[in-house]
Amino acid sequence: MTSSEQKLYKQxxxxxxxxxxxxxxxxxxxMLFGYEDETLALFGFGVDSFIEVLSGIGIAVMILRIKQNPQSHRSKFEKTALxxxxxxxxxxxIGLLAGIITNIVSHHKPETTLWGIIISSLSILTMVWLMLAKRKVGKKLNSDPIIADSNCTKVCVYMSxxxxxxxxxxEITGFAYAxxxxxxxLIYFSVSEGKEAFEKAKGIECSCCC
Known part of the structure; x- marks a missing residue:
């Protein structure tokens, strides 16, 4: 492996x-602001972020594996993580669906969704940058798994x-069911990501055609 390739894998x-x-x-x-402001969407978004951490750990291990042997298959650890x-x-x-039903029955409204606006705006900017950076590195390495990972980052953008x-x-209209x-x-994309994870565990690369 050339020094240039090693540098790209490190990136x-x-x-x-x-x-x-x-x-x-x-x-x-x-999760903190979602709980304090009683907004289900923001709280669920926070839970999703922690699930993305699990996925991210699996991806980090994948990159190290590909660096050592580009033709190797998913390890047992990666499959378990997926x-x-x-x-x-x-x-x-399931949790979000239960929350939706509860909120509809109780006619619950959030205190405010201002933090949802702030956090999602920052997330969009960050995830778009990550998507483009991962894609650039993946193309330079001609690595389909890394490029696929960059495409999967688009799901995070959509959720944001x-x-x-x-x-x-x-925040603008006060529409009770916003x-x-x-x-x-978030349920739609969570189900999609759950399906993608199990497909990748079976050896199917992420297409992420959402």
């Missing part, structure tokens, strides 16, 4: 490490957009 690994650390911070603040991630996404979807739109609608609609959007 890919650092990007995956940044993804993990960012999602931890995002998860903490989203299955745990997929299960977590499905459980999140859902949170931003629902938060803006509620938060519920946002949570429903």
């Amino acid at each position: 890919a690994w650092l990007l995956s490490l940044f993804t993990i650390l960012y999602n931890i911070a995002e998860g903490v603040f989203s 299955k745990i991630t997929g299960t977590a996404f499905y459980l999140l979807s 957009v859902v949170l931003l739109v629902s938060s803006l609608i509620y 938060d519920v609609i946002g949570a429903a959007g």
